[in-house]
Amino acid sequence: MRIATWNVNSITARLPRLLAWLESTGTDVLCIQETKSTAEQFPAAQLRELGYESAVNADGRWNGVALLSRVGLEDVVVGLPGGPDFGGVQEPRAVSATCGPLRLWSVYVPNGREVAHDHYTYKLAWFEALKDAVAEDAAGARPFAVLGDFNVAPTDDDVWDPALFEGATHVTPAERAALAALRETGLSDVMPRPLKYDHPFTFWDYRELGFPKNKGMRIDLVYGNKPFTGAVSDAYVDRDARKGKGASDHAPVVVDLDL
DNA sequence: ATGCCTATTAAAAATAGA
Numbered sequence: 001m002r003i004a005t006w007n008v009n010s011i012t013a014r015l016p017r018l019l020a021w022l023e024s025t026g027t028d029v030l031c032i033q034e035t036k037s038t039a040e041q042f043p044a045a046q047l048r049e050l051g052y053e054s055a056v057n058a059d060g061r062w063n064g065v066a067l068l069s070r071v072g073l074e075d076v077v078v079g080l081p082g083g084p085d086f087g088g089v090q091e092p093r094a095v096s097a098t099c100g101p102l103r104l105w106s107v108y109v110p111n112g113r114e115v116a117h118d119h120y121t122y123k124l125a126w127f128e129a130l131k132d133a134v135a136e137d138a139a140g141a142r143p144f145a146v147l148g149d150f151n152v153a154p155t156d157d158d159v160w161d162p163a164l165f166e167g168a169t170h171v172t173p174a175e176r177a178a179l180a181a182l183r184e185t186g187l188s189d190v191m192p193r194p195l196k197y198d199h200p201f202t203f204w205d206y207r208e209l210g211f212p213k214n215k216g217m218r219i220d221l222v223y224g225n226k227p228f229t230g231a232v233s234d235a236y237v238d239r240d241a242r243k244g245k246g247a248s249d250h251a252p253v254v255v256d257l258d259l
Numbered sequence: 260a261t262g263c264c265t266a267t268t269a270a271a272a273a274t275a276g277a
Binding site: 009010012013034036060061062111112113151165168169170196203204205206207208209210211212213214217219239240242243244247248249 | 260261262263264265266267268274275276277
């Protein structure tokens with residue numbers, strides 16, 4: 001089975017690429033982030049023509065997540081139970097479902113913006129709620145994984161120049177401690193292979209030649225429990241999907257499983 | 260070439276991304 005996670009930066013703008021990518025890679029389950037759509041605008045019909053069912057949590061121009069599956073999609077949970085509000089609302093940043101033998105989450109962790117910003121406090125609270133929400137499944141016997149845009153670089157090796165990130169979000173001890181606490185529930189970071197260069201970056205800014213100069217970050221992660229990681233046969237970042245006109249600023253992380 | 264930011268909302272400029 002092949003599963004993947006991809007921050008598409010607008011499902012509407014990315015739809016032609018997304019459909020072609022699903023067909024060319026033969027992906028069975030895809031976790032999507034930043035649909036930037038309402039649930040009504042989500043192209044469920046076109047995806048169904050390709051054989052995928054959709055579980056969507058989306059409400060407008062920002063955020064939005066989804067799960068696509070052609071191996072079953074059951075017991076869908078929309079949202080992060082116990083998750084914090086921002087601006088008085090629960091933003092659409094999580095959806096989970098059972099896809100064949102797997103229990104999976106698609107998550108879009110809040111960015112944080114700046115360390116002094118309310119959004120950063122919100123980010124840490126969101127991580128705390130995520131940890132509590134997944135703990136039981138993480139410790140369970142069923143293959144389980146949280147996939148998505150975590151908006152944290154787990155180590156200094158996961159940014160192209162750690163010195164440039166001094167004092168910025170995505171690299172702070174508190175954010176990395178939140179990741180460690182999540183792993184403590186029984187999850188491990190499934191490290192993908194880079195298909196070029198030394199680091200499996202998953203995001204490159206659109207500005208200043210980020211991609212051609214490989215000024216990237218690894219912030220799109222796959223956190224799986226033991227039954228999940230034990231079934232992993234390969235994992236890689238599909239950097240080809242970041243090339244050319246009309247690309248997202250994130251590349252997909254692909255995981256192959258012996259399941 | 261992998262190439263100097265993109266998407267949305269809304270009708271110009273603001274917001275968000277990281």
